[in-house]
Amino acid sequence: MKILVTNDDGINAVGLARLAEAMAELGEVAVVAPDREMSAVGHALTLHHPLRASCVGERRFAVDGTPTDCVNLGIHSLLGFKPDLVVSGINRGGNLGDDVTYSGTVSAAMEATLMGIPAIAISLVTMNDGEHYRSAAQVALDLARHLIGNGLPVDTFLNVNVPDLPLEQIGKPLVTTQGKRRYEGTIVDKVDPRGRNYYWIGTADLRFQDIEGSDFHAVSRGHVSVTPLHLDLTNHSSMPKIASWFSG
């Protein structure tokens, strides 16, 4: 089988290397990743200017675009084949709760799903550099085997978060819901050397609600969190109430 590996931390990230090594146990691995860090770019697709791709090794490409660009360009042009599986990561830092909508790592898996390709996004939950990428790589390999054996529901992919612990200390995978976070926005407002104002968006206070069954709840108790995400954002249960606005 053929596996495309990508990420949002860039082509030289440790997590990408560990993930590609692990996936090689399943088949032929190709890597298409951003040529620099591209975190928090969401599901951005570059439509308004051209992209460059450098071949930096055997079946290994660096693209001057977003993770979504990498999946799109990789599959439609660079690789010359449609992979059987796309795995995105291992991200340096968790992608939990509402953060998934900002995440380049998660969006790469979303892009694969839009193309009808099974996908996993995997992140190591750490606030610093992260030590246990090998743990997360083993988790990714185990999950990929489950996925290949069982398949996934239509338009659904897995968002996986792994505690930054030695493998033997990590609890079994729990299937979780996307948690809730409230962003306490902070803007740094300063003056540059030329006397002009600039602003820097910060996300100082990373607080998650400790909801039972959520991704954050599982990871904070040492378990692997496996959240099935899908592409339908419709709040179906709210539809009758909103329809009543127009029935008068």
Added chain:
Amino acid sequence: MKILVTNDDGINAVGLARLAEAMAELGEVAVVAPDREMSAVGHALTLHHPLRASCVGERRFAVDGTPTDCVNLGIHSLLGFKPDLVVSGINRGGNLGDDVTYSGTVSAAMEATLMGIPAIAISLVTMNDGEHYRSAAQVALDLARHLIGNGLPVDTFLNVNVPDLPLEQIGKPLVTTQGKRRYEGTIVDKVDPRGRNYYWIGTADLRFQDIEGSDFHAVSRGHVSVTPLHLDLTNHSSMPKIASWFSG
């Protein structure tokens, strides 16, 4: 009341001007918008470099960032107040089906929702420049009045698509589900004047499935489509099946 208006087509877009004019009937309008076109940037947030904001009129700012940046920076710094409503648009072109995850317009409304502020994303469904922004502006005003009177469910915002028709030819609003599109990716692969390859992502073939009750179904029959979107991407119904992978 105070209303923040933003978009992804940029500060000089016609749709933004029409929307701000309409919203002025409800209260005090502030505009914070990208200084250039920023479509298809998804829910990208600029974390790795500073942002600039230019005051280009009374309560009117142009930011060198994404629509998500505009909402974040506007509310946390530039405006000095938390608006009662955020309206994003009027986008040149529909934001239907799976496209919502790429959309800067929709992501601006998502960002407001993350901050707990009611939000509407509104788009004029046109493949060219669009003629009937005033129709869409009137639709936005009517919907904003409904929203203020009735409120929205928690973590939910409205994604509104309006046919490019004179107001009197537009059918009543239908509450719809997010439709389905399959992307037929096309990459333009060419050689630049210096002999190096470049790639340009195209989305030539915009095909939607004509699913009854969907956003595309409503708009293609001349109705306003109102889709309640929420922030929870969890595919709840798939959880037991995936949990069974780990129960052995």
